[in-house]
Amino acid sequence: MKQTYFKELIYSKNYLIQKPGNLYEQYVNAFAFSEMVKSHNKAPNKRELQLQAQDNWRKIKMKDKDTIQNIIFELLHTPIQPSPYPFISQKKTVEPPRPPLTRSPLTPINNLPEPSNNIQLKSNAMAQNHLLENLQKVKNDLCEYNNLLRAVSTPELRSSFTLKIKKLEETVTVEEKKLKRLRDNAAAQQRTRKKKQKAALEENVMEIYDAPGRPSFFVKDPNLLEKMHDCVEFGAADYKR
Structure with a gap:
């Protein structure tokens, strides 16, 4: 008889950005993790997920740092629910090897800081x-x-x-x-x-004056x-x- 057992899905917490370096990148990864958990999808479309994360970031980026860190904490602790198909067969299927992806050489882009809004001008300019x-x-x-x-x-x-x-x-x-x-x-x-x-x-x-009585x-x-x-x-x- 074929033996089956329960396997818990594992989701990456650095799915979009492998080495997050600032609060924005931490939030993007946390948002992606939460969405993957909710959808039971370990490999969603990265571009669509990134755009969704940016839209949500615009709503909270003006909050203070502690509040944003609390939001990130909650996203990273989204409860993992059992998959709709929790039992998998012990029998493994061998997939044919895939050809390696070749990336075209690109000029590295320097990391840009988050744009600032503290530039002040005179009111009449x-x-x-x-x-x-x-x-x-x-x-x-x-x-x-x-x-x-x-x-x-x-x-x-x-x-x-x-x-x-x-x-x-x-x-x-x-x-x-x-x-x-x-x-x-x-x-x-x-x-x-x-x-x-x-x-x-x-x-x-x-x-x-350029005319009588007129400055x-x-x-x-x-x-x-x-x-x-x-x-x-x-x-x-x-x-x-």
């Missing part, structure tokens, strides 16, 4: 704020794609993620140059205003140049028509 929001979004995407690249093993996905990362890095470089140019322009305007104020206070130099536009609106720049570059003029 509308153009800078607009660029900075785009830059932060691109850096968020870049960080997530680097995490995905570390998790996947198939050559097709690694090649696709590498190309996407390269494009995002180029976008970051372009946006940072634009932001630097705007900051330099703002600093130059600030120096000009200070020079005029100093001349008015120390040298008793008065601003000349110049720059006296009434010191941010006029910046507003003109916004209208041209960001389409604010079309919106105001």
